Amino acid sequence: KAGVTQTPRYLIKTRGQQVTLSCSPISGHRSVSWYQQTPGQGLQFLFEYFSETQRNKGNFPGRFSGRQFSNSRSEMNVSTLELGDSALYLCASSSPDRGEEKLFFGSGTQLSVL
Amino acid sequence: QKEVEQDPGPLSVPEGAIVSLNCTYSNSAFQYFMWYRQYSRKGPELLMYTYSSGNKEDGRFTAQVDKSSKYISLFIRDSQPSDSATYLCAMIGIQGAQKLVFGQGTRLTINP
Numbered sequence: 275k276a277g278v279t280q281t282p283r284y285l286i287k288t289r290g291q292q293v294t295l296s297c298s299p300i301s302g303h304r305s306v307s308w309y310q311q312t313p314g315q316g317l318q319f320l321f322e323y324f325s326e327t328q329r330n331k332g333n334f335p336g337r338f339s340g341r342q343f344s345n346s347r348s349e350m351n352v353s354t355l356e357l358g359d360s361a362l363y364l365c366a367s368s369s370p371d372r373g374e375e376k377l378f379f380g381s382g383t384q385l386s387v388l
Numbered sequence: 389q390k391e392v393e394q395d396p397g398p399l400s401v402p403e404g405a406i407v408s409l410n411c412t413y414s415n416s417a418f419q420y421f422m423w424y425r426q427y428s429r430k431g432p433e434l435l436m437y438t439y440s441s442g443n444k445e446d447g448r449f450t451a452q453v454d455k456s457s458k459y460i461s462l463f464i465r466d467s468q469p470s471d472s473a474t475y476l477c478a479m480i481g482i483q484g485a486q487k488l489v490f491g492q493g494t495r496l497t498i499n500p
Contacts, residue, residue, distance in 0.1 A: 317476065317490040330487045364431050377488065379431030
């Protein structure tokens with residue numbers, strides 16, 4: 275079974291631009307969560323989507339948004355990029371509706387903001 | 389103060405040594421405890437998943453939870469160079485399993 279797939283692997287953007295990251299969950303998983311990982315703050319929860327609805331949200335500004343499609347694929351968008359947004363963005367999928375609470379992570383998208 | 393504290397290391401030990409990794413937490417609402425392993429340029433990989441206080445063993449890995457002391461540990465026996473990675477503890481609270489709270493991660497190097 276294929277794992278969680280994130281694209282692209284690397285991105286370089288400049289301040290003020292916006293970016294969209296993509297995540298394809300494990301087949302059959304309906305929950306997708308997004309995390310930001312930085313050396314200073316570690317892994318921090320951004321938001322979670324289940325059946326196209328946002329169920330949980332972390333403490334990030336409104337510039338960070340996401341959505342989920344009917345096939346469970348998810349996208350995350352960051353608008354008006356700031357230098358501090360440089361990070362590894364990780365997507366994780368799970369299947370809580372089937373009792374599978376464990377999160378399985380993708381390899382992440384490394385975003386650099388110049 | 390962070391909800392979950394983990395010594396970032398780095399920790400360097402010789403091959404074959406027993407490794408002990410630890411996390412403390414302040415929120416008594418945490419119910420489930422996990423250990424993830426993260427290799428460079430990869431996403432975290434789930435190693436251990438525990439609920440109750442006590443020990444859980446899986447091969448060379450043992451996870452220990454002490455809810456009364458708000459302290460969890462991961463022991464690695466007969467450590468191998470392939471165990472070199474960053475180890476992250478993570479916890480789930482009442483908001484559900486999808487919102488994990490992570491420790492900072494401990495960078496571990498096993499020297500041949």
